[in-house]
Amino acid sequence: MSSIKPRVKVPKExxxxxxxEIKTLIRHPMHSxxxxxxxxxxxxxxxxxxxxxxxxxxxxFQMDLEPSxxxxxxxxxxxxxxxxxxxxFEWIDDNGEKYYIxxxxxxx
Amino acid sequence: MKLKKLRKISRRNALxxxxxxxxTAIFPSISFAQSSQALDRINExxxxxxxxxxxxxxxxxxxxxxxxxxxxxxxxxSPMTExxxxxxxxxxxxxxxxxxxxxxxxxPEMGSCSAATRMRLSKTQNVYLLAENNNGQFLMTNAxxxxxxxxxxx
Numbered sequence: 479m480s481s482i483k484p485r486v487k488v489p490k491e492x493x494x495x496x497x498x499e500i501k502t503l504i505r506h507p508m509h510s511x512x513x514x515x516x517x518x519x520x521x522x523x524x525x526x527x528x529x530x531x532x533x534x535x536x537x538x539f540q541m542d543l544e545p546s547x548x549x550x551x552x553x554x555x556x557x558x559x560x561x562x563x564x565x566x567f568e569w570i571d572d573n574g575e576k577y578y579i580x581x582x583x584x585x586x
Numbered sequence: 587m588k589l590k591k592l593r594k595i596s597r598r599n600a601l602x603x604x605x606x607x608x609x610t611a612i613f614p615s616i617s618f619a620q621s622s623q624a625l626d627r628i629n630e631x632x633x634x635x636x637x638x639x640x641x642x643x644x645x646x647x648x649x650x651x652x653x654x655x656x657x658x659x660x661x662x663x664s665p666m667t668e669x670x671x672x673x674x675x676x677x678x679x680x681x682x683x684x685x686x687x688x689x690x691x692x693x694p695e696m697g698s699c700s701a702a703t704r705m706r707l708s709k710t711q712n713v714y715l716l717a718e719n720n721n722g723q724f725l726m727t728n729a730x731x732x733x734x735x736x737x738x739x740x
Contacts, residue, residue, distance in 0.1 A: 538695040539696060541703075544688060545684065546684065547688060548703075551703065555702075
């Protein structure tokens with residue numbers, strides 16, 4: 479599963495009380511369990527079922543994903559800046575695997 | 587006299603029977619059986635309390651050429667403070683194999699209740715948004731999307 483790489487865009491320079499937009503994308507096939515392969519066999523379900531964002535260790539946003547979410551799940555949300563710190567993003571796969579990425583954010 | 591009365595009743599009964607049969611035969615396929623899975627789910631989540639139709643910014647394309655990648659964006663007016671914030675937002679699809687699409691859990695730290703993602707739509711259908719605030723009240727809205735090519739496989 480080395481092809482699964484998350485990407486996140488967090489503004490680097492921000493000011494206090496600014497509402498920033500965070501864009502996340504992870505490469506994942508999101509097999510819904512309904513698609514068939516070239517031989518007519520059903521591809522078993524395998525999706526990212528959970529996404530969460532922590533700021534300085536505290537969970538600020540969480541999302542449950544279902545098979546109705548598109549391939550390469552793209553999630554955008556907002557955050558109100560209070561201080562500098564680190565975002566930790568985590569995606570959980572149906573097979574239990576977890577994918578992480580961290581981003582620094584500095585208040586200028 | 588007696589015969590006449592009997593005849594009258596049986597004719598009325600017959601009409602009622604016909605009306606009843608056509609009613610059950612036609613209506614479920616049009617309005618109830620297929621289009622209520624999202625509303626059933628809303629009823630389940632709200633534990634029968636129901637939700638208030640509300641003016642929520644819920645952006646979906648009117649026509650989706652490709653049901654595999656339909657962008658959905660929403661924004662709910664909320665102060666997002668500890669005492670007054672939107673806690674959970676559900677996206678539910680009426681015509682997909684399962685009504686559940688996504689569940690977002692918001693916190694006051696986010697400062698605004700807004701998010702976007704991309705979803706699959708298998709056919710032309712209504713998409714519902716159900717939001718719960720920290721006081722346990724529910725808000726909802728819906729949008730109709732016309733899908734040209736379905737996106738759920740099979």
